[in-house]
Amino acid sequence: MTPIAYGDTARLGVLVPSGNSVAEIELRAMLPAEVAMLTTRLALRGSSEPELLAMLTDLDKAAELVGHAEPDAIAFHCTAVSTYAPxxxxxxxxxITAASGKPALATADGILAALKLLETRRVLLVTPYVQPVHEREIGYLQAQGVAVVGGSYLGVDTNTEMARIPPATIADQVRAAAKGVDADLCFISCTAIRSAGLIADLExxxxxxxxxxxQVMAWHALATMKVGARVPGFGQLFAR
Known part of the structure; x- marks a missing residue:
């Protein structure tokens, strides 16, 4: 019989933006094989304030439906929406919990938990976002007591365009933003960009x-579900 990993260790429900073609692939790469990932989508393609907030319109029904599969936790996975306001x-x-009866987590929770574990006070923030989203995320981090001491944004509007950014472009953006900046940590924000494979080399x-x-969602979800296994190669956070 050919072995198949069905998620007998844990099952993670994930709600992702409808236009995002990267998050599921990267999460799957960073989750152990014995952890299943069950996804559904919420409408979001662009970065305007009305579009971001409209992603929450069908949140309750989507959480209820993915909850039917009995996941151990359900993750809302969009950085720009979950950090929209503190x-x-x-x-x-x-x-999510009211609709599904399951423990819930959001991308923002993973970010804050990672920053706390890594004892971060000064962040270099690199994003593909348009300026208002980038600046809103700076405000979110500062409201949590974390100073953004440098960084840059690319001005990209849609998830589809973000997914097309070559990893080499992201790496060059990070290198340029890091010059002369005294930071504790670099945060490459956005679930829709091809960044996971860059972590180890950039560190x-x-x-x-x-x-x-x-990365922070995969790590935080494993901690939430009390799964000790880790996939190597994705940075100091996973090593800790």
């Missing part, structure tokens, strides 16, 4: 921890 991630978790080059949105 209170929003908590409201999202509450709605070695920059001599600081590097986290990404998909």
């Amino acid at each position: 209170h929003l991630a908590g409201e999202i978790r509450g709605r 070695s080059e920059l001599r600081m921890p590097v986290i990404t949105s998909n």
Whole structure:
């Protein structure tokens, strides 16, 4: 019989933006084979404020439906929405749990947990976002007591365009942003960009921890579900 990993150790439900073609692939790469990932989509393609907030319109029904598969936890996985305001991630978790009866987590939760574990106070923030989203994320981090001491944004609007950014372009953006900046950690934000494969090399080059949105979600979800197994090669966060 050909062995198939069905998720007998744990099952993670994930709610992703409808236009995102990267998050599931990177999460799957970073989750152990014995952890199943069950996904559904919420409408989001662009980066305007109305589009971001409209992603929450069908949140309750989507959480209910993925909850039918009996996951051990359900993750709302969008950085720009979960960091839109300091209170929003908590409201999202509450709605997911009320609709599904399952423990919930959001991308923002993983970011804050990673920053705390890595004892971060000064962040280099690199994003593909348009300026308002980038600046809103700076405000979110500062409201959590984390100073953004440098970084840059690319001005890309849609998830589809973000997915097309070559990893080499992201790496060059990080290197340019890091010049002359005294930071504790580099955060490459956005679930829709191909960044997970860059983590280890950039950590070695920059001599600081590097986290990404998909990496912190995989790590935080495993911790939430009390899964001890880790896939090697995705940075200091996983090693810790």
